[in-house]
Amino acid sequence: MRKLMMFNHVSLDGYFTDGNGDMSWAHSQDAEWQAFTNENAGGEAEFLFGRRTYQMMASFWPTPRAQQTMPAVAKAMNETRKTVFSRTLTEATWQNSRLVKGDLSAEVRRMKAETGPGILIMGSGEIVAQLTGAGLIDEYQVVTVPLVIGRGRSLFEGVMTRPRLKLTQSKAFANGNVVSWYEAKAAG
Numbered sequence: 001m002r003k004l005m006m007f008n009h010v011s012l013d014g015y016f017t018d019g020n021g022d023m024s025w026a027h028s029q030d031a032e033w034q035a036f037t038n039e040n041a042g043g044e045a046e047f048l049f050g051r052r053t054y055q056m057m058a059s060f061w062p063t064p065r066a067q068q069t070m071p072a073v074a075k076a077m078n079e080t081r082k083t084v085f086s087r088t089l090t091e092a093t094w095q096n097s098r099l100v101k102g103d104l105s106a107e108v109r110r111m112k113a114e115t116g117p118g119i120l121i122m123g124s125g126e127i128v129a130q131l132t133g134a135g136l137i138d139e140y141q142v143v144t145v146p147l148v149i150g151r152g153r154s155l156f157e158g159v160m161t162r163p164r165l166k167l168t169q170s171k172a173f174a175n176g177n178v179v180s181w182y183e184a185k186a187a188g
Helices: 031-041 051-060 064-069 071-079 104-113 125-133
Strands: 004-011 045-050 082-085 097-100 118-122 139-145 165-172 178-184
Touching (some): 004 125, 045 051, 064 071, 104 118, 104 125, 118 125
Parallel strands (some): 004 118, 045 082, 045 118
């Protein structure tokens, strides 16, 4: 069975995007953080995206700018298999991408039952919320960015369940970011 993981940034006040839907505040270019990002991008996983995150990623990672500024991450992003869930897209043209229009939870259950590398969600707040509510995410990697943005969207907006998570690891960086790894705990 494949493991479903999530990697996302949140502000210190708990927002995934600011009030305008922007996530650029989460990105830092210092050397220590960049080394972690490069190392983290080198793992084997299939990416899972919602439409907005897919379109944002597909508009950047194949570009010469991405390949010049972050070559290791760009290579991983472009070569890795990607699944995008969308009711409105008609095609997924980014290298190694496939479009799924069907039931999110049913398709993710099917994907998890396959053999192969893990599945990683980046961004895609609505997807994260839906799969959290369905109890399908196995591991959460949350980067807390030491910035108060005042308003925005919660990563878990609309989740009606109250899943318990177990902290398994954390790492603090000189830029103030703290990455925390959580496992989903079995209900009961």
